Amino acid sequence: MASAETTVNIPEWVSHPRRPRRATVTRLALLAMMLVLPWFLGGYYIYIVSLVLVYTLSTLGMNVMVGWTGQIGLAVAGFFGLGAYTTSILHERGLPWIVALLAVGVFAAATGFVDGYPAVRLFGFFLAIASLAFGDLILRVIIEADGLTGGGGGYPVQLLDFWGFDREIALYYLCLLAIVGFMVLVGRVLDGRLGRTMRAVNNIQIVAPSLGIAPPKYKLIAFMISGSIAAIAGAIFAQLLTYLNPDMFKTSLLITMLVMLIVGGVGSIWGSFAGAVFVVFVQEWLQAFAVYQRIVFGISLMLCIGLLPGGLASLGGRVRERTSKRRERSTGIEQI
Amino acid sequence: MIQQILSGLEAGSWYAMLAVSIVIVMKATDVPNFAQAQIGMPGSYIAVNLIGKGWHAIPAMLIGLAVGYIIGAIIERIAIRPLSSLSHFPMLVMTIGLTYALVSFVTITFGSEPRSFPAPWTEGGWFFGDLYVPYSQVITILLGIALALILTYFFRTTWGVRMRAISENPGVARLLGINSGVVSSLAWGLGAAISTLAMMLHTQATLLADSSADPLILKAFVASVLGSFTSLSGAFIGGLAIGILENLTGVWIGTGWKEAAALVVVVVYLFVRMPSLAKTIKPREV
Amino acid sequence: MKNHKKIRVALISGLAFAMVSLAPISATASVTEEKVSLTEYVSEKPGFTTAYLLEGVAKTKIKTSKTQPGTKVGSSTTSKRAVKGKKVIITDVTTEIGAKNTTVTTRVSTLTRKKLDESADNKPQQGVTKTSIKIGTTQPITGVAAIAGQGLYAGVKLAVDEVNAKGGINGRLIEFISLDDTFDVPRNVANMRRLVEQEKVYAILSPAGSQALPASWNLIKEKRVPVWGPVSPADAKIEPLFILGPSRTEQLRKGIDWHAKNGCTKLALIGQPNELGAEGKKAVELQLKVHKSMKLVASEEVAVRSQEITNAVLKIRDAGAQCAVMATDNVQVALVLKKIQELGLNIKVASDNGAGGTGGTNMVRLAGAAADGFVGGLQVNLPTDLSSTGVKAWRTLADKSTLPQATNNFSLQTYTYSKSFFKALGRLGDNLNWNRLYQLLETEKVNNLGAAPNITCGPLPTGRSCAKGAALAQYNATTSTWTIVSPFGPPEGD
DSSP states (O other): OOOOOOOOOOOOHHHSSSOOHHHHHHHHHHHHHHHHHHHSSSSHHHHHHHHHHHHHHHHHHHIIIIHHHHHOOOOOOHHHHHHHHHHHHHTTTTTOOHHHHHHHHHHHHHHHHHHHHHHHTHHHHHHHHHHHHHHHHHHHHHHHOHHHHGGGOOEEEEOOOOTTTTTTHHHHHHHHHHHHHHHHHHHHHHHHHHHHHHHHHTTTTGGGGGGTTOOHHHHHHHHHHHHHHHHHHHHHHHHSSSSOOGGGGGGHHHHHOOOOOOOOTTHHHHHHHHHHHHHHHHHTTTTOOOOHHHHHHHHHHHHHHOOTTTTTTHHHHHHHHHHHHHHHHHHOOOOO | OOHHHHHHHHHHHHHHHHHHHHHHHHHHHHHOOOTTTTGGGHHHHHHHHHTTTTOOHHHHHHHHHHHHHHHHHHHHHIIGGGGGOHHHHHHHHHHHHHHHHHHHHHHHHHHHHOOOOTTSSSEEEEEEETTEHHHHHHHHHHHHHHHHHHHHHHTHHHHHHHHHHHHHHHHHHHHHTTTHHHHHHHHHHHHHHHHHHHHHHHHSOOOOOOTTHHHHHHHHHHHHTTTTTTHHHHHHHHHHHHHHHHHHHHHTTOOOHHHHHHHHHHHHHHHHHHHHHHOOOOOOOO | OHHHHHHHHHHHHHHHHHHHHHHHHHOOOOOGGOBTTBOOOOOOSSSOOOOOEEEEEEEEEEEGGOOOOOOOOTTTOSSSSSTTTOOOOEEEEEEEEOSSSSEEEEEEEEEEOOOTTOOOOTTOOOOOSSSOOOOOOOESSSSSSSHHHHHHHHHHHHHHHHHTTTHHHHHTTEEEEEEOOOHHHOOOOOOHHHIISSSOOOOEEHHHHHHHHGGGGHHHHHOOOEESOBBSOOOOOTTTBBBBBBOHHHHHHHHHHHHHHOOOOEEEEEOOSHHHHHHHHHHHHHHHHHOOOOOEEEEEEETTOOOOOOHHHHHHTTOOHHHHHHEEEEHHHHHHHHHHTTTOOEEEEOOOOHHHHHSSSTTTEEEEEEETOOEEEEESSOOOOOOOOOHHHHHHHHOOOOOOOSSSHHHHHHHHHHHHHHHHHHTTOOOOOOHHHHHHHHHHHOOOTTTSSOOEOTTTTTTTOOOOOOOEEETTTTTTTTEEEEEEOTTTTT
16 A cells, blocks of 8 residues: 655755854845845836745745645645735725734634644645645635625735835835844744754654654644745735735645745755745746746756755755865765 | 536546546555646647547547557656655655646647537437436546446456555565566556546537646545545545535535535545544655 | 955945946936926936926116116026026016116026926836837737737737838837736736836737736826726726726627517526626626616626536526626637537527627637627627728738738737827827826827727726727628627617
8 A cells, every 4th residue: 555654855954054154144245235136126126026035935934834844735825815815904904014914924823723733643645635725725715705805806905105115115125124034033943942843743753752742733833833924925925916816826826836945945944035036037037938937847846856855955055065075085085 | 406416427527537547656656646637638639639630539539548648658757767766745746847847848739729629429418308418428427437447357457466566565566576667657657548538528528728637636636535545446436426516516505616615525524534544654664 | 455455445436336326416407498398397317307497586677768678688697596507598577667677577497406206297208219119018929818819919019010110100110019928917917017117118008918907007007107908907997097998898788788689588697706707797787777678597607717617507597598698708608608509508698809709719719600699799890891991901901911810800909909099199299298198198089990989088087988889799600700780889778
C-alpha cells in the first residue's frame, strides 16, 4: 500500500542560520537601496516593487506552514483573499484601517484555527487536499456573500488617505515597513523556542511525543500564524490593486504562490523575497505572452524540485560550499 | 430528479475515470499526479483535429488514446523516474509544474479558442416522456462501467498483479524479479490513456479548450481521497457520488454552490474520517 | 584610499548630487508670448508642473498735458511684486485722466515656476510631443477571447494606420501601443496602470474587459486619461470615460421587446453571478413594466467561465419558459443553444452583442445549426451592410489588411470608435490639453455614416453614455447570415 506521509526536507544550512557579517552588510545595503527607490523609479515600477513586497509577505506566511512545520497547507490564497476583502469591508464601514488590519489578523488566526484543528492530524497529501478545499471554500463564501463583498461583480476598495502624501509612494513604504517588520519578527521566532520546537516537530514527527512535544499543538499554531500573515498581506494587496474580484484569488494565484515558495526556497526567509522577485519579474518580462509565463513557471517548478530543492535561496549556500571546498582542497584538507 | 441524477452520473463518470487513473498512478509509482486531467488534453486535441480532417470519430478517438498513452509513458520516463526517491510534496509540486507545461504546450500548438468535439453520439437522445436521455450520457456511463470491469480484470492478469505487488511492497517485488521500470511506464501510460478518454467524453458534452481540464482535476482528487488513494473501487464510486451530489446541490441549493459541493464533501470527509485514516498511514522508512 | 580622501570624494559627490537634483528648481520658465494667455501656460520642460500668475501693478504718474488716453506706456515698468529683470507681459493698461495728473495703471504679469497641486488645470499634456500622439489599449489578443480580441485590435490599428497615412493629425503621427491582457483580470489592471503611468499615453482607445476595467476607474479618474469607447463596461459616470455603444442592459431590453412582439409571455433569464447578470436583471425589471402580459418564470445562474449549463436549461424548461435572455459569455450562449436544440425545446433566445457575437462568428461557430433564429444585440452596424457608407469605408480597408480577424464585427466597432476620436482630435488644433479635449467632446456630435448610431456626448452625470439605442439582428444558420430585425432605436418604454 502506498504510504501517504510526507516530510519536507530542509537543508542543513537553513535550520542553523549562521549569519556572517558579509550577509548583514549586504542586507542593510539592500534595505538602504529599497528606502531610496522612489526617487529613482517611476510610478509604475514602484507599483511593481510594492507587489513584490506583498507577495514576499504572503510567501513568508506560507513558509511558516510549509517550511518550518512541514505541513502542506495550500489554503494561503484563500486567506490572502480573506484578508483583502475583510479589511476593505471593515475599513469602508468606518473602522480605521490599522484597527481593521489587526482585527483581520486575529480573525484570520481564528480561521486558521478552524482549518487547522481537524487538519493537524492529517498527513501529507490528505492535508494538502483538505487545506486546498478549505481555501477554495473561503473564496466561495466570499462570492456568495455578494451583498457584502460585491460577489462576482467586484468590490472597489476604499483607498487609504496618507495625509496628503503621494499615495503610491506612501503605500510602498507601508509595504516595506510591513515586510521588514515581519521578516525580523519571523526570524526572531524561528531562532527562538517556538521556532525550534516547530522545526523539531517537522523533523522528528514520530518521536516528538516521547520528548514531551505535542505536534498537533505546534502545527495548529503554525496554521494560525500562517493564516494571519497571509491575511495581512492580502489587506495591503487590496490597497495596491484598488479593486477586488474573486477571480484574482482562485487556484492560479495559489499555484503562483507555490512557485514563489519553491523557487525561492522552502524554509528560507530571504527565499520568500527571492521567489516573489522571480515570479513578478517573469510576469513583467513575459508580459506580452502569458502562455510563455506559464511555461517558465512550470519548468522552473520542475527544475527546482529536481535539481535545486532549496530554491534560489540555496544558491548562496551552494556557492559558499563550493568556494569553501575549493579552498580546502587547495590546502589539502579532506572534506569528510 | 432522475434527469439530474443521470446528468450527475455522466459528470460523475468523468470524475470517476480520472480518479481511477490517479489511483493507478499513485499505487504503482507513489506519485500524486496533479496533472492527471491535463495529461488527457493532447490526445483529445489530436482526435478533434483528425475528425476535422474528415476521419470518423472512433478511429480518431483511438488514435487519441494511443497518443495519451505514449505521452504518459514519456513523462514517466523523463520527469518521474529520475525523481522517484522524492517524497509526496515535491512530487506534487513537480506535477503542478507539469500541469502548467502541458497546458502551455496545448495553447501554443492549438490555440486557446474553444472548439466543439463532434462525435456520432453528441447529438440526440431518447425521450421517455419528460425525461431526455442524450446518447452521450449513456455512452459515458457505459464506458465508465466498462472501464471499471476491464480494470478489475486487468489487475488479475500478470501485469496487473505485478503492479499491485510493486505498490504494496516495492522492495520485495523487485527481489521477485519484477521490473519496476516497466510497471511504472505501464501505469503512467494506462493512467494517461484513461484520462484522455475522460477528457474526450467531457469535451464532447461541452467544449474543448485549453482550460477544459482545470475544473475537473480537483474533483477527481476529491474522489480519490474518498477512496483513500488506494482503493480503485472507492475512487470510482466516489467520483460517481460527487457527480450526483454536485448536480443535486445545483438544483436544491443553487448553481453557485455546485462548485463548492465537492470541496465541502472532502473537507467533511477528511475531518470526520481522520482518526481511522491515521491508522492506515504507514510512516515513511527513513 | 586614505580616510580624508574618502571624505572629500563623498562631499564632492554629495554636492554634485544635490546640485543636479536642485537645478530644475532654479531654472526659469521660457515664455513665448503669442501662445500664452493669461490663464494658461504649458510648460516645455517635463517633470515640473506649471506656473501660476504673479500679478503686478505699476502705476505711473504722468503730467496730464502730455498724455493721451490709451498711450502705451513703456514696457520697463516694474512694480513691487514683479521681479526685476524678468520678462513681463503687459496685460492691461488703464488711463485715468485727472485735472493735474494722469495715472496710467499698467498691469503686468510674470511667470515663475512653482510646483502646483496635481489637480490644477494646466498640467503638461502627457503623451503629446510636437510630432506624435501616444494612444494605448489593452485587449484580449490571445486567450479564450482571442477572436474577439484580435478583431478589437484590428479595428483600432486600421483607424490609426489610416490617419497616419494621411500625415497624422495636424502634423502629429499616432504612436499606438497595444497590450495583451489574455482576458485575465489582474493583467488587465496592470496593463491599464502601465499605459497611464509608465507609457503615459494621451488617451486609451477601446480597451476591453467589462469585468476588469472597473478596477481601473479610480486610477483613470485621478489621472484624467481619456478612455474612449471601451468594450463594454457599464457607465461609471466619471469624467474621462466615454461609452460609445448602447449598454448591455439596453440591448437586452430590446431583446425582451422582440420576444414580446413574437408573443412570448413566459420569460427566463440566464446570467452570470456578476455585473453581467446584474445588467440582465435590470433589463428584465425595466421591460416587464412595459410588457404587462409577460412574466419572469425562471432566473438561473451559470458560473463565470463554467461550461456546465445543463442544470440551468433544465430548470427553465421545467418552469415552462417560452423565451429567454442571456447575460453570459459567448461560450455559454452557444452551449445553451445547443442544449435547447438537443432537448427539442422551443425556447427562443436573445442576448447582447458581446455574448452573441452578433454579426460575427465567434458564437455561432460553436453553436452550429442550433444558432438558427438566435437574436443578438448590436452596438454597431453589421459588418456586411455595405449599403452604409461608414461600413463600406471600413470594409475597403479591412479587406486589404493582413491582420487576423480584421473583417469581423469587433473590428468594425473599434474602427468606428477610433475614427470618431481622431476626428474630434483634428478639430482641437495644436493645443491638445485635456481640458480643451473634454470641453470639445462634451459637445461633439459624430456622424458615423451609418456604421453605428451617431454619437452625442454630454456633461456628467449622464452625458458620458454617448449612444442611445441598440439594434437587433437575427442569425440564419442555413445561409450563415445575420439580418437586422430591429433597427437602431431605444427600447420600448424609453
